[in-house]
Amino acid sequence: MMFELIIAGFAILLLAVFIKNSRLGHGSLPPGPTPLPIIGHFHLLGPLIHHSFRDLCSSYGPLIYLRLGSVPCVVASTPELAKELLKTNDLTFSSRKHSLAIDHLTYSSSFAFSPYGPYWRFIKKMSTFEFLGNRALNQFLPVRRKELHQFLGVLHDKSKVCDSVNVTEELLKLSSNIISQIILSLRCSGTDNEAEGVRTLVREVTQMFGEFNVSDFFWFCRNLDFQGYRKKFEDVHRRYDALLEKIITNREIERKNKISTGGEYKARDLLDMMLDALEDKSSEVELTREHIKALVLDFITAATDTTASATEWALAELINNPKCFEWNVVDSGAVKIKGNAAHPVDMTERPGLTAPRFHELVCAPVPRPALDSLQL
Numbered sequence: 001m002m003f004e005l006i007i008a009g010f011a012i013l014l015l016a017v018f019i020k021n022s023r024l025g026h027g028s029l030p031p032g033p034t035p036l037p038i039i040g041h042f043h044l045l046g047p048l049i050h051h052s053f054r055d056l057c058s059s060y061g062p063l064i065y066l067r068l069g070s071v072p073c074v075v076a077s078t079p080e081l082a083k084e085l086l087k088t089n090d091l092t093f094s095s096r097k098h099s100l101a102i103d104h105l106t107y108s109s110s111f112a113f114s115p116y117g118p119y120w121r122f123i124k125k126m127s128t129f130e131f132l133g134n135r136a137l138n139q140f141l142p143v144r145r146k147e148l149h150q151f152l153g154v155l156h157d158k159s160k161v162c163d164s165v166n167v168t169e170e171l172l173k174l175s176s177n178i179i180s181q182i183i184l185s186l187r188c189s190g191t192d193n194e195a196e197g198v199r200t201l202v203r204e205v206t207q208m209f210g211e212f213n214v215s216d217f218f219w220f221c222r223n224l225d226f227q228g229y230r231k232k233f234e235d236v237h238r239r240y241d242a243l244l245e246k247i248i249t250n251r252e253i254e255r256k257n258k259i260s261t262g263g264e265y266k267a268r269d270l271l272d273m274m275l276d277a278l279e280d281k282s283s284e285v286e287l288t289r290e291h292i293k294a295l296v297l298d299f300i301t302a303a304t305d306t307t308a309s310a311t312e313w314a315l316a317e318l319i320n321n322p323k324c325f326e327w328n329v330v331d332s333g334a335v336k337i338k339g340n341a342a343h344p345v346d347m348t349e350r351p352g353l354t355a356p357r358f359h360e361l362v363c364a365p366v367p368r369p370a371l372d373s374l375q376l
């Protein structure tokens with residue numbers, strides 16, 4: 001259990017992982033407890049890894065050195081150090097730590113795990129202006145509104161018969177339904193088998209991302225598969241690939257049919273926008289089908305649980321402290337749920353929107369490999 005939680009959810013304050021041992025020779029390392037042979041400091045980490053880091057940092061200082069198996073790491077625990085590492089030296093720490101499962105499951109083409117470079121900059125620009133830009137957000141407003149009303153309908157029906165509601169589950173359904181429609185025009189909970197298939201597979205992928213695989217932490221196990229994880233992630237990848245291939249191929253046929261009958265094909269979701277970019281021969285970065293499959297996975301895994309738990313915290317905050325939502329909703333005209341509100345929710349700052357920031361939705365940034373040696 002301890003090992004599984006070590007990397008589960010990347011709940012790590014900041015783990016700057018020095019990939020090559022040779023880099024360690026360039027200067028003195030930060031202080032840290034004495035490591036045990038082979039396992040290093042693994043025995044000092046508990047299920048809540050950020051708590052273990054906090055306790056170790058209170059004994060050894062804000063910057064500590066740990067060795068996890070054969071992987072040397074540095075943990076930074078103050079906002080000043082985080083700023084120094086992630087802002088002042090952002091290029092040195094701009095990449096994310098990979099695992100064997102991540103590389104395989106994301107076709108080594110993921111945006112979230114790609115190093116800083118032309119591909120990362122291209123997708124960042126596409127995400128900001130195309131995939132998640134104002135035009136796309138407005139285009140998907142009816143989807144968000146319809147799903148929100150459906151969610152409120154469930155709460156309303158349950159409350160009428162004094163039944164309890166598993167809000168966590170309902171919020172996950174809400175975010176899954178919105179995200180899968182925005183990305184693939186598929187609705188997860190319902191009769192759509194393909195959508196349910198994507199949802200199940202993405203859950204399996206996310207789980208594989210969080211598994212503790214000894215092959216990632218002990219160099220002499222790299223080519224072994226003691227826990228059977230390689231077999232598992234290869235199987236999940238094969239099934240995800242087959243399903244996405246089918247969805248993409250069907251969409252390509254639909255696009256071609258529309259154009260061959262003289263009609264104009266209008267992009268209706270992120271998949272269409274990605275296929276447009278794939279077909280654009282003048283694009284500054286040439287996208288491949290693998291990029292698209294990896295991007296779909298990136299967006300679904302990054303958006304679903306995070307959105308659901310952010311909303312859950314906001315609701316909990318509201319219930320416990322209604323004062324934090326004291327602003328004049330009707331006068332501002334920003335948030336009107338009743339009827340057919342003409343305007344989308346105003347995303348500019350509102351007092352209530354700051355409430356979820358009290359909570360660490362993702363305990364901390366993902367582990368980052370140091371691309372160069374650094375003197376602090």
Ligand code: HEM
Nearest residue numbers: 111112113132298299302303306307310361362364365366
């Ligand atoms: C409240 C909800 C959300 C929270 C709390 C959240 C949190 C995060 C965090 C902590 C990171 C990593 C940042 C880092 O390592 O520096 C991240 C990255 C990312 N998130 Fe979110 N996220 C949320 C919603 C979303 C949504 C809705 C999408 C997409 C539709 C999304 C897409 C991504 C992507 C693609 C990345 C990787 C970006 C990169 O490499 O620069 N997230 N998110």
